[in-house]
Amino acid sequence: KTFLACLLVLSVSVEVSNAACYVEPLKPVNPGDEIKGCYDSKGELHEFDSQWKTEDCYECSCSREGIDCCTIYSTPVGYDKEKCVSIFNKETCTYEVVEKNDHSKTCPVYEMVG
Numbered sequence: 001k002t003f004l005a006c007l008l009v010l011s012v013s014v015e016v017s018n019a020a021c022y023v024e025p026l027k028p029v030n031p032g033d034e035i036k037g038c039y040d041s042k043g044e045l046h047e048f049d050s051q052w053k054t055e056d057c058y059e060c061s062c063s064r065e066g067i068d069c070c071t072i073y074s075t076p077v078g079y080d081k082e083k084c085v086s087i088f089n090k091e092t093c094t095y096e097v098v099e100k101n102d103h104s105k106t107c108p109v110y111e112m113v114g
Contacts, residue, residue, distance in 0.1 A: 020114060021070035038062035057093035071114055078111025 026035050038046045046052060046062040053059050053072065060069040073093045076086045084107035086095045099105040 021068065023065075024067040024069075026064070026066045038067045040067065055090070057090065074112035074114040076109045076112050079107050079109045083107065 024038075026038060028035050029039065036045065037048055037050075040046060040052070040054070040060065046060075046067075048062055048064055051059065051061045054069070057071060057073050058069040059072045060067055073088075073095065076095050076097050079086070079097050083099060084097050085100050086097045087103070088095050097107045097109050099107060
């Protein structure tokens, strides 16, 4: 039982560590300007200590060090790739794994990362 508990903790730790993240340092709009928050890729200003979700399914936060963003979805990697295909739904930020020949039938997924 101890061994199984250790495996469970390890598998959760690996999944958490595989998230795709990036950090953008703060920069003023014009050289010499005071930095009043974080500007995202669309040029929208976010206040310090705020959080938001992007249309690319990243959750971002603004701090005085910069913008930190990480994916909010997991990517299926352990499934029958000959029989099945993974389809990303940008509205829900999730993958669905379905049979290639019949998208109404889901396939079992044994491993996810992210």
